[in-house]
Amino acid sequence: xxxxxxxxxxxxxxxxxxxxxxxxxxxxxxxxxxxxxxxxxxxxxxxxxxxxxxxxxxxxxxxxxxxxxxxxxxxxxxxxxxxxxxxxxxxxxxxxxxxxxxxxxxxxxxxxxxxxxxxxxxxxxxxxxxxxxxxxxxxxxxxxxxxxxxxxxxxxxxxxxxxxxxxxxxxxxxxxxxxxxxxxxxxxxxxxxxxxxxxxxxxxxxxxxxxxxxxxxxxxxxxxxxxxxxxxxxxxxxxxxxxxxxxxxxxxxxxxxxxxxxxxxxxxxxxxxxxxxxxxxxxxxxxxxxx
Amino acid sequence: xxxxxxxxxxxxxxxxxxxxxxxxxxxxxxxxxxxxxxxxxxxxxxxxxxxxxxxxxxxxxxxxxxxxxxxxxxxxxxxxxxxxxxxxxxxxxxxxxxxxxxxxxxxxxxxxxxxxxxxxxxxxxxxxxxxxxxxxxxxxxxxxxxxxxxxxxxxxxxxxxxxxxxxxxxxxxxxxxxxxxxxxxxxxxxxxxxxxxxxxxxxxxxxxxxxxxxxxxxxxxxxxxxxxxxxxxxxxxxxxxxxxxxxxxxxxxxxxxx
Numbered sequence: 001x002x003x004x005x006x007x008x009x010x011x012x013x014x015x016x017x018x019x020x021x022x023x024x025x026x027x028x029x030x031x032x033x034x035x036x037x038x039x040x041x042x043x044x045x046x047x048x049x050x051x052x053x054x055x056x057x058x059x060x061x062x063x064x065x066x067x068x069x070x071x072x073x074x075x076x077x078x079x080x081x082x083x084x085x086x087x088x089x090x091x092x093x094x095x096x097x098x099x100x101x102x103x104x105x106x107x108x109x110x111x112x113x114x115x116x117x118x119x120x121x122x123x124x125x126x127x128x129x130x131x132x133x134x135x136x137x138x139x140x141x142x143x144x145x146x147x148x149x150x151x152x153x154x155x156x157x158x159x160x161x162x163x164x165x166x167x168x169x170x171x172x173x174x175x176x177x178x179x180x181x182x183x184x185x186x187x188x189x190x191x192x193x194x195x196x197x198x199x200x201x202x203x204x205x206x207x208x209x210x211x212x213x214x215x216x217x218x219x220x221x222x223x224x225x226x227x228x229x230x231x232x233x234x235x236x237x238x239x240x241x242x243x244x245x246x247x248x249x250x251x252x253x254x255x256x257x258x259x260x261x262x263x264x265x266x267x268x269x270x271x272x273x274x275x276x277x278x279x280x281x282x283x284x285x286x287x288x289x290x291x
Numbered sequence: 292x293x294x295x296x297x298x299x300x301x302x303x304x305x306x307x308x309x310x311x312x313x314x315x316x317x318x319x320x321x322x323x324x325x326x327x328x329x330x331x332x333x334x335x336x337x338x339x340x341x342x343x344x345x346x347x348x349x350x351x352x353x354x355x356x357x358x359x360x361x362x363x364x365x366x367x368x369x370x371x372x373x374x375x376x377x378x379x380x381x382x383x384x385x386x387x388x389x390x391x392x393x394x395x396x397x398x399x400x401x402x403x404x405x406x407x408x409x410x411x412x413x414x415x416x417x418x419x420x421x422x423x424x425x426x427x428x429x430x431x432x433x434x435x436x437x438x439x440x441x442x443x444x445x446x447x448x449x450x451x452x453x454x455x456x457x458x459x460x461x462x463x464x465x466x467x468x469x470x471x472x473x474x475x476x477x478x479x480x481x482x483x484x485x486x487x488x489x490x491x492x493x494x495x496x497x498x499x500x501x502x503x504x505x506x507x508x509x510x511x512x513x514x515x516x517x518x519x520x521x522x523x524x525x526x527x528x529x530x531x532x533x534x535x536x537x538x539x540x541x542x543x544x545x546x547x548x549x
Contacts (some may be wrong), residue, residue, distance in 0.1 A: 158456075167394065171387065181375070181378055183366065
């Protein structure tokens with residue numbers, strides 16, 4: 001019984017890591033840049049929802065605040081690429097990495113300036129509710145996180161395999177030059193990928209905020225999600241989710257069965273082992289270009 | 292053949308960083324023609340193609356499509372004007388299926404029926420692709436990947452195809468096969484073609500008109516028959532030995548254009 005509750009809360013945490021990791025991988029695959037601000041974009045998405053929804057701020061209905069926040073984050077992602085990152089085109093990877101780290105600091109500062117540095121809770125309609133399955137009590141918020149992630153995974157799969165834009169994003173990430181030759185507007189596709197990553201960050205942020213309090217430093221969770229992406233195989237979308245789930249599950253179980261402090265160490269221990277024994281991650285895409 | 296050429300390139304100069312890859316290239320492709328640009332490694336053939344398709348920006352000069360200047364436009368605008376670049380080295384999308392690769396060729400179109408009809412048309416020309424529509428493109432053989440690259444280009448319904456070394460790395464039989472298909476496409480689908488090739492013999496066999504590109508300059512041009520008959524082309528591009536009355540090679544191995 002105890003183990004089952006650990007399993008559910010671990011899965012719920014893992015889903016959030018996985019969603020942030022998806023954002024990392026989406027942008028990396030499309031533009032070959034790593035966006036270290038992905039965790040902070042999650043935090044920003046959570047605060048925007050909180051700002052729209054909570055009585056103390058705008059007090060909009062929850063179901064209106066959620067799509068609005070997702071749309072705002074998508075717009076922010078699009079504009080970040082179109083106005084800032086596109087100018088870095090052709091610069092070294094390091095420059096882009098530093099830039100995204102700086103963007104993360106800016107996001108933290110802005111969130112702190114607007115919403116303050118004290119932890120706050122999102123007034124969501126499902127906060128504190130419970131579901132009983134058999135003799136087990138599960139938080140509705142945790143179940144909701146898992147359900148939303150499963151649905152979102154399905155939607156993303158259909159988007160990438162069925163829609164014109166999804167296929168164009170795949171094509172651009174696999175062979176940018178050929179994508180240009182096909183008449184795919186590569187720069188716009190890059191910006192749209194950032195928009196998608198922004199929307200994903202917002203969803204992850206909303207789910208995170210339904211589970212507990214948020215503050216401007218919540219975005220540091222992104223580091224753990226980055227580890228999850230590397231564990232799963234950087235460059236693989238299913239890998240990102242898998243890595244997230246592994247990290248999410250390892251935390252509560254190691255705290256329960258080894259010692260409390262181990263929940264902080266274990267994800268990075270796994271990361272270390274993966275890097276030594278399977279450097280491309282668990283679900284690495286083996287890609288060789290024939291010449 | 293109308294008076295205004297389908298494609299006209301005027302005095303194009305393109306740099307790769309500090310290296311001047313094109314040093315003032317001018318050429319014209321008329322409707323319905325197959326035009327070949329011959330040249331060795333590093334002559335600037337690929338640079339020329341990339342400059343026309345908008346991937347590279349020229350320093351000077353103009354690219355003109357049917358009298359309209361399109362120099363340095365975004366590549367997708369060039370494709371929307373029905374000019375498609377079929378790149379060398381079979382630049383395909385390796386992790387996508389053959390069908391998805393072909394659909395990407397039709398990215399700039401939105402007429403579903405037309406796209407479906409053209410998919411059938413491509414499968415008709417390339418039966419090897421028709422059998423492998425759901426296979427991952429990266430697992431195709433070299434020849435099949437080249438066919439896929441050409442088929443993918445056709446999916447845009449091009450007026451003009453820019454073919455960059457379609458013979459690269461293929462066996463002589465496959466080269467013959469692919470050039471036979473190119474000739475058919477030119478006749479049956481009214482696709483005008485600009486082919487750059489190292490394989491001068493094959494290219495001059497299908498072409499109506501030819502240019503010779505050396506170190507970024509056009510050094511010679513003329514109808515294909517005349518180029519085939521030219522002593523210099525024979526010696527330096529077709530590898531024929533010129534038997535002089537004294538029974539030996541020309542003692543001065545110099546090209547007349549130098």
